[in-house]
Amino acid sequence: AQSVTQLDSHVSVSEGTPVLLRCNYSSSYSPSLFWYVQHPNKGLQLLLKYTSAATLVKGINGFEAEFKKSETSFHLTKPSAHMSDAAEYFCVVTPFSGGYNKLIFGAGTRLAVHP
Amino acid sequence: DGGITQSPKYLFRKEGQNVTLSCEQNLNHDAMYWYRQDPGQGLRLIYYSQIVNDFQKGDIAEGYSVSREKKESFPLTVTSAQKNPTAFYLCASSLPRRQTNTGELFFGEGSRLTVL
Numbered sequence: 001a002q003s004v005t006q007l008d009s010h011v012s013v014s015e016g017t018p019v020l021l022r023c024n025y026s027s028s029y030s031p032s033l034f035w036y037v038q039h040p041n042k043g044l045q046l047l048l049k050y051t052s053a054a055t056l057v058k059g060i061n062g063f064e065a066e067f068k069k070s071e072t073s074f075h076l077t078k079p080s081a082h083m084s085d086a087a088e089y090f091c092v093v094t095p096f097s098g099g100y101n102k103l104i105f106g107a108g109t110r111l112a113v114h115p
Numbered sequence: 116d117g118g119i120t121q122s123p124k125y126l127f128r129k130e131g132q133n134v135t136l137s138c139e140q141n142l143n144h145d146a147m148y149w150y151r152q153d154p155g156q157g158l159r160l161i162y163y164s165q166i167v168n169d170f171q172k173g174d175i176a177e178g179y180s181v182s183r184e185k186k187e188s189f190p191l192t193v194t195s196a197q198k199n200p201t202a203f204y205l206c207a208s209s210l211p212r213r214q215t216n217t218g219e220l221f222f223g224e225g226s227r228l229t230v231l
Contacts, residue, residue: 032218034219041203042224043119043222043224044222045222090157090158094218103218103220107156107157108155
């Protein structure tokens with residue numbers, strides 16, 4: 001069975017400091033992994049995706065994530081937080097199997113950025 | 116521009132009333148989805164459709180109904196049988212597996228339903 005755990009429900013950082021949002025997954029198949037961002041009362045926007053081509057994935061707005069199979073982790077990082085990064089972030093897993101794109105969502109991590 | 120349009124953005128309903136949320140996409144995607152979002156619970160799948168005139172129940176389909184008469188449209192009806200309908204509803208679409216190996220979804224801006 002597939003599952004995804006976001007280890008922190010809330011993260012608070014100061015502007016200009018690094019961001020780390022943690023995600024662990026469980027999948028019986030070789031998965032695809034995603035990070036989505038959601039600003040208040042908005043839809044979800046894809047930040048980045050892992051599809052086995054490279055373990056270090058770069059996304060939009062300076063975010064990146066590293067796929068570590070041995071640790072079953074896909075943590076999201078950014079070297080320097082900006083006020084506009086304040087939002088909710090979702091780690092998502094989907095197996096490489098047939099059928100529709102069944103995405104499994106983590107519960108989300110709310111990122112606060114302080115001046 | 117291509118994208119997914121949900122309407123209305125905000126909707127209020129009295130108990131016992133059915134309401135329909137609209138979702139239209141011009142991305143030429145075959146698959147469409149409805150998710151429900153509650154605070155602290157992430158997203159839960161209500162219904163999905165892989166092709167016109169076909170749809171399947173997701174994890175929390177009770178009290179909801181859908182139709183897929185056109186490729187571009189996937190409306191969701193929240194019926195009076197849904198006991199706790201107040202939530203944020205998100206529509207999404209994707210390409211089928213044979214055209215992509217990523218499985219990523221494209222989301223609309225959401226509809227917030229409040230039951231009075």
